[in-house]
Amino acid sequence: MMSKIILVTGASGGLGAATAQALAEAGHIAYAGMDTAPGRLPVAAGPDGNAGRPGARPRPIALDVADQRSVSAAVTGITTEAGRIDCVVHTMGPVPRGPVESFTPYQLAQIYDANVLSTQRVNRAVLPQMRERRDGLLVWVVSHPDPSDEAPLLALHSESVAVIDHLAASYAKELAGFGVEAAVVVAGLVAPEAGGRRPQLVLPDDLGTAQAYEGRYPGLVDRVDVHLAGQAVTAACLARTARAVAAVVDSPKGARPPRVTAGDR
Secondary structure (H helix, E strand, O other): OOOOEEEEOOOOOHHHHHHHHHHHHOOOEEEEEEOOOHHHOOOOOOOOOOOOOOOOOOEEEEOOOOOHHHHHHHHHHHHHHHOOOOEEEEEOOOEEOOOHHHOOHHHHHHHHHHHHHHHHHHHHHHHHHHHHHOOEEEEEEEEOOOOOOOOOOOHHHHHHHHHHHHHHHHHHHHHHHHOEEEEEEEEOOEOEOOOOOOEOEEOOOOHHHHHHHHHHOOOHHHHHHHHHHHOEOOHHHHHHHHHHHHHHHHOOOOOOOOEEEHHHO
16 A cells, blocks of 8 residues: 555544544554644654554644635645645534524634635645646545434534535545545544543524523423533544544545445444
């Protein structure tokens, strides 16, 4: 298997960090995109690294996917150091929980930016070189704690996943002529808060409207939170999802599945 140069977004911790680690241990040169000041980034493996060996480490790189300048600088830095980027792995942000009406337009813009526009910034930065080489791979890792479209108070998250599914499918069709592929890996998990096990959620700013819904559907918020807590990340779930991503990356070109559920591998 030829080692690939891979950029993983949202790799400061959790699923992104686990995925970058798994890819490094699988023999790839994985860059862990971190929204952290460069001076505080952990030390990476050297240029020759330990790729393909137990304990191999990804190479950290400063990357704020909400900032086009940061995205461009990270992609330029990787390309200068490694010569190319073969694959990008996108990870999702926290889960919005609450009635749709209770989220302000500003919040909707932030949610859409975190889950969709941020991937577009990175894709536009890496795709020109992939199209020129006629080779490349885009992977979206989505968290889907409840596959039902009827999941209460989680509509905005389900809609984000639906948009990503459509976006990945559109990219796959449009990039096929350039030899570039796209895939989605579905993980039934919710990212935890930093240093804890509670789900990392985006709550509505319009508390009055949220309380009106709670008054009409008493106890629903608590039931949803209990459900989400049961889907919080465990080490085993992180490892299973990271392995699923690595399996997609390592699949032969032309034979990669367009959508994989982490539990299937």
